[in-house]
Amino acid sequence: SPDSNDSSTPELEKAGLLNKTKIAEGGRKLRKNWNPSWVVLVGNSLVFFKDPKSQTPSSWKPGNSHPESSVDLRGAVVQWTNDLSSKKNVFKLRTVTGNEFLLQSETDSLIREWFNTIHSVIDRLDRE
Numbered sequence: 001s002p003d004s005n006d007s008s009t010p011e012l013e014k015a016g017l018l019n020k021t022k023i024a025e026g027g028r029k030l031r032k033n034w035n036p037s038w039v040v041l042v043g044n045s046l047v048f049f050k051d052p053k054s055q056t057p058s059s060w061k062p063g064n065s066h067p068e069s070s071v072d073l074r075g076a077v078v079q080w081t082n083d084l085s086s087k088k089n090v091f092k093l094r095t096v097t098g099n100e101f102l103l104q105s106e107t108d109s110l111i112r113e114w115f116n117t118i119h120s121v122i123d124r125l126d127r128e
């Protein structure tokens with residue numbers, strides 16, 4: 001479409017199903033609650049959707065679907081962790097506001113791709 005490179009329409013960089021739990025809010029520890037989440041990386045944000053069965057890669061657009069929450073990646077940190085979960089393939093995402101999430105997949109290659117992509121977005125924002 002003619003608008004596909006409009007700066008007001010950030011490019012969808014990645015979308016997929018991950019297991020997610022929030023473990024801290026504003027630096028305060030939360031009780032874990034793992035759930036499958038449809039995760040969309042678009043522009044500087046990671047956007048989480050509930051009900052992954054009803055989501056498709058094209059349904060991230062505002063109006064098509066209701067995000068559960070959204071994370072600003074500017075100043076965020078990602079870090080692999082073996083200590084914060086009994087699950088394998090877990091990395092932690094911490095935002096500047098002190099929100100912390102664990103993201104996990106049973107598929108090694110898939111979670112590595114997510115880590116690398118998010119990491120590169122954070123690096124790009126750090127250099128701006």
Ligand code: I3P
Nearest residue numbers: 021031032033034083084085086087090102
């Ligand atoms: C938690 C649940 C989580 C587990 C967590 C448990 O119990 O089993 O899946 O995290 O471990 O406390 P509950 O359902 O009673 O809240 P992992 O799967 O990531 O290990 P934790 O307390 O050691 O973090």
